[in-house]
Amino acid sequence: MNTVDSTTTLDDILNSAATHENLPVPMLVEKALLRNEAILSSTGALRATTGKYTGRSPEDKFIVDEAGSREKIDWGKINKPFNEEKFDKLYKKVLHYLGQQEELFVFKGFAGADHAYRLPIQVVNEFAWHNLFARQMFIRPTAEELKGLDAEFTVVSAPGFQADPEVDGTNSETFIIISFERRIVLIGGTEYAGEIKKSIFSVMNYILPEKGILSMHCSANVGQEGDVALFFGLSGTGKTTLSADPHRSLIGDDEHGWANTGVFNIEGGCYAKTINLSQEKEPQIWDAIRFGSVLENVVLDDVTREGNYDDGSLTENTRAAYPIQAIPNIIQPSVAGHPNTIIFLTADAFGVLPPISKLTKEQAMYHFLSGYTSKLAGTERGITSPQATFSTCFGAPFLPLEATVYAEMLGEKIDHHEVEVYLVNTGWSGGAYGAGKRMNLSYTRAMVQAALQGELKSVETVTDPIFGLNIPIHCPGVPDQVLQPKKTWSNPEEYDLKAKELAAQFNDNFSKFNNVPAEIKGAGPLV
Numbered sequence: 001m002n003t004v005d006s007t008t009t010l011d012d013i014l015n016s017a018a019t020h021e022n023l024p025v026p027m028l029v030e031k032a033l034l035r036n037e038a039i040l041s042s043t044g045a046l047r048a049t050t051g052k053y054t055g056r057s058p059e060d061k062f063i064v065d066e067a068g069s070r071e072k073i074d075w076g077k078i079n080k081p082f083n084e085e086k087f088d089k090l091y092k093k094v095l096h097y098l099g100q101q102e103e104l105f106v107f108k109g110f111a112g113a114d115h116a117y118r119l120p121i122q123v124v125n126e127f128a129w130h131n132l133f134a135r136q137m138f139i140r141p142t143a144e145e146l147k148g149l150d151a152e153f154t155v156v157s158a159p160g161f162q163a164d165p166e167v168d169g170t171n172s173e174t175f176i177i178i179s180f181e182r183r184i185v186l187i188g189g190t191e192y193a194g195e196i197k198k199s200i201f202s203v204m205n206y207i208l209p210e211k212g213i214l215s216m217h218c219s220a221n222v223g224q225e226g227d228v229a230l231f232f233g234l235s236g237t238g239k240t241t242l243s244a245d246p247h248r249s250l251i252g253d254d255e256h257g258w259a260n261t262g263v264f265n266i267e268g269g270c271y272a273k274t275i276n277l278s279q280e281k282e283p284q285i286w287d288a289i290r291f292g293s294v295l296e297n298v299v300l301d302d303v304t305r306e307g308n309y310d311d312g313s314l315t316e317n318t319r320a321a322y323p324i325q326a327i328p329n330i331i332q333p334s335v336a337g338h339p340n341t342i343i344f345l346t347a348d349a350f351g352v353l354p355p356i357s358k359l360t361k362e363q364a365m366y367h368f369l370s371g372y373t374s375k376l377a378g379t380e381r382g383i384t385s386p387q388a389t390f391s392t393c394f395g396a397p398f399l400p401l402e403a404t405v406y407a408e409m410l411g412e413k414i415d416h417h418e419v420e421v422y423l424v425n426t427g428w429s430g431g432a433y434g435a436g437k438r439m440n441l442s443y444t445r446a447m448v449q450a451a452l453q454g455e456l457k458s459v460e461t462v463t464d465p466i467f468g469l470n471i472p473i474h475c476p477g478v479p480d481q482v483l484q485p486k487k488t489w490s491n492p493e494e495y496d497l498k499a500k501e502l503a504a505q506f507n508d509n510f511s512k513f514n515n516v517p518a519e520i521k522g523a524g525p526l527v
Helices: 010-014 025-034 084-099 128-137 143-147 194-210 239-243 283-288 361-370 403-417 441-452 492-510
Strands: 019-021 046-048 061-064 080-082 104-111 119-125 153-158 175-179 184-188 214-222 228-232 249-252 255-259 262-265 269-273 294-296 319-323 339-346 356-359 372-375 387-390 420-425 461-463 470-472
Touching (some): 010 019, 025 046, 025 128, 046 128, 084 153, 084 175, 084 184, 104 128, 128 194, 153 194, 175 194, 214 239, 239 441, 339 403, 356 361, 361 403, 387 492
Antiparallel strands (some): 269 319, 356 470, 461 470
16 A cells, blocks of 8 residues: 555555455455464464554543544543544544555444444454454344445554554553544554444444344353343353353353344444363354454464463453354344343452342442452452452443433343343362352252252242341252352351451442432342
């Protein structure tokens, strides 16, 4: 492509002879290999490394402060404002930079499996492997759909362009900036492909609620009778493991919308963590890592090119991206009816939350807003004991609107569709992390199965005196004693101290929600 001046437009780039649009998988793999962007693994998957940034850069993410969206955005630590004029100047610089590249790659497709609500998008990439990632993660159009596809949102990704913070107004050389009025996501200075995926999720979290659709960071599956289940949970809680059920069909593993007609997957692929991956424990993910899939920061043997999934030397955040069609047990298209059951997953390292408890609508909204799990010692520098972690709506980094918008929509839908909601603790039992043991996975599976089959609807419950949760006294396949967390501790007084410590952290976190109705605030811990 010839060198162009700063008047280069997006149309100039899209219409350039050097820009490749919707290349098929084999050609993108060839391009990535020829350009030395990646190498092939022993299974045929493309392996790329991302250099300095091996995860998201939350401090470098901004939303343009624009008149049309200003009053809707929940400004704060997560949604930081970016000056309009500086955005326009930076955007022109990035387009100029891309205009100087010998090749560029564009993917056109959709976000949203429901045709009534899908968002036509295009992703402009400097790297061929990033374009392959976008192709596998979003919904691929048919040849006929591609002819008439007019993108309503554009992601422009230029990893090789580095910003000058003093001039450009960024926090560092890296930036992820969303302009809702210009309908542009601008990414630079980072090779981490997850920024492309999550930026569109942030966009959908802005667009869908305006259409009366609840956007959700959750996995979803459907049973043989058409009963739908949603699984919410932060990293390490078992969301992917528990939603992958051989007796149920996967709708999607990470992002969904809940409309008046039912739920639908926002994506067309999966972005699975692969650290400590094994064929025995997660055969579906293992088998999906084949030609056309993308491995990110996975260490390969120098000779055999076999993946060493136990090696976290590049990062613990190793990933595999593949189309959802690589999973055998899915529903196509990724659309189903209204949920019958919602499961909130938490890995409580304090060892005090019940393995399963039934939630009222108010408790469901409280725990949805809380989004609790715990970080373990050793997972981050400086963490020497379990720490409570709260991520609003189980997806705080991707929510442009005020959290109560999503929580109120959830409460209304739970009411309207008479959804059963459960809080499931996949964390510790019999003591805190270091003293107790991780909850037996077979017990957790039995509890989830009982919830999905309606076997806990009429079971007698007892109320936890500290957390106010309704604990079933019986569950098929689980010893009764396991269901009552205090009974699994050898020292009941220590349990009470630990439980009250966690309850205080719940209360402290929830104090940031100023405009929440009293009945929701009152649905938290009783102490």
